[in-house]
Amino acid sequence: MTTSADSPLTAGTRSLVPLSSAMPWIIATVVLLALPFVFPSGAGLTIMNQMAITIVFALAYNMLLGQGGMLSFGHAVYMGLGGFFCMHLLNWVENDGLWLPLPLLPVFGGLFGLFFAFLIGGFSTRRAGTVFAMISLGVGELIAACSIIVVAFFGGEEGVSGDRTYGPEVLGVDFAQQSEVYYLIVCWMLLSTLAMYLFSRTPIGRITNAVRDNEERAEFLGYSQRHVRWISFCASGFFCGVAGALFAINLEILTEENLNTTQSGIILLLTFLGGVGFFVGPIVGAIVFTLLQTVLSLYTEIWQLYLGILFLATVMFFPNGLTGLMAMHIPSWKAGRLGLLMRPYAKMAVPALAFVFSAAAIMEILFHAREASVGSEEMTLYGMTFNSHGYAPLVIAAAVAAASLYLMKQIAPSVREAWSEANPVRGDS
């Protein structure tokens, strides 16, 4: 597979945050420990737990996609298998008196994920690129389909559930409270993030990057591309299993939905949204995606459509993701010229926001006009109530969209000018 220099995958593990120093880690730890005091509500804890688990999963996924150049379409399988295995372990602790403190559970989930990654990686990592992607899809489908057939392990349609509080108490904590679970998950998240970061710095992590960029050259240096991929595949499987175990601890139930292709698609989507070329990219992606999902699904029924548009726009126009967008501004920030960009950005933001909201309004009105039950033609949008079956709201929204698009076109040259002024060496973007 040959990729050109500006591919989001070949840029190396660039850093947005200097992770090699201790400072970012200490700050992250302090912030994470303090967060439950800022958001003490149950909903806040639920979202933060979900986020932390997604971060582990997304980082493990990016070990393949960003660092190894392997696009997997069936990665939820490893997380799901680890989670199911942990659910059974929890049930053995409860019913058969197996001695296993809850904080150690992710180790076993990880080992189970590692075991399956070892088995499947044996034949799937032979090639990277398209072939790997297709095999991962096929294997993912196979195991997802098996989850309905093999009831003894996957529990059929109702899944497997258990209770995390039956294990031996650790320091007097039985993990009945959600905040205790939060600290357990955060601990494991920090540990796994550190471990994955350190893995990317080891010789094997570096060779994984080399194989991604040019597998032939790596072979000529004496490294088997297949073995290198296999090893990083196994490592990724381990951390996926850890994420699965954390999921099992958090929600105490796993169903077929945890390993089907939709789940695999979501993890690809959010990792790419965050930026695959950066170590912190998946973290940004997981946080933004979880927030978007929570907020958007509160306000609109067609949030998945918006996510799809956002994803496709990211792939086409910002292949380095959100982190890439932030990283673009580092040179001008270092040169002290970031202030030059602020005014044009603010000027651009007004029509851009107007465009986004009016375009969304068009879709919401169309959706409401088709989906609403007969008789209820009133809809409320942005605090306004109107008849969704009339033409007037549509015409107004379309006019606003067109006008803001025109304004954006007018302002674009000044933004470009400011950009080249702020980044004199690099020229325009």
Place this chain on the structure above:
Amino acid sequence: MSLFFVNILDGLVMGLLLFMLCSGLTLIFSMMGVLNFAHASFYMLGAYFAYQISTGIGFWPALIIAPVVVGVLGALVERYGLRRVHQYGHVPELIFTFGLALLIEEVVQFLWGKSQMAYEEPSALAFTAFSIAGNSFPAYKVFMIFVAMGIFLVLLYILTKTRVGMIIQAALSYPNTVQNLGHNVPLVFMGVFGVGTAMAGVAGVIAGPVLGTFPGMAFQLGSIVFVTIVVGGLGSLWGALIASLLIGWLQTFAAAYNVRMSDILISLGLERPADLAESALRDLWTLTLPQIGPILPYLLMVLILIMRPQGLLGKRET
């Protein structure tokens, strides 16, 4: 024995349908190196467009118009989407088509809703063509067989006997040389992409009434299509044909014959555990062939990948 013949014919319908998707996909892949993840989504669009057109002006115009619209859409996607992403390499291209597949499904749900459409076969074909010992075979399926065969023959003729086909075949192997000879290779790519998606559209038009027109139809068939081209060998048209028929028959026969796993195990001399609910192997004892039918294609793919990584008729591993 009569059931056997009906299944042969049903499997043939399914296999040819798969082939209409696989041939376009494999042609696009071997030409541009892009595996179009959204290929089955164009199949779905074909069915929805045909439904929409057939409610207005009838099935027969829809059979022509819908694939043309789908093909134009496909060509536009290549021109304004794929070509842009192409500079970043193959993996972002694959991610792009994956995102496109997600988006098309959402757009279809947005425009037509989540429920199944009342898209039915034309009344001119709603009769029984013939019956074998009480098992009737609808005329519409005969029609499907003829359409699929016809398209395959036309494709084969164009690819092997015409000048356009020669340029396409040359552009497959040496795109730069063909470009230097004065041919517009990007245009050829766009054309092949458009024709490939139009063929998926035809498949959608004729399969919609039989397999159902609903938002999940793309994904349902899409993953099987990928399995088929891996089994047949990436980039091999004949391999795709063989694998399509093989998988079509595999699925049809697995669904038709209710072989029980417990019968096999008992005939092997194993004893059925007395308390089945407590046994860890209980699923092995209650398995039936129709139950595992859906996973057979994936199992076949894994086996092929282990035994013969290049696929049945493939020449290369990538």
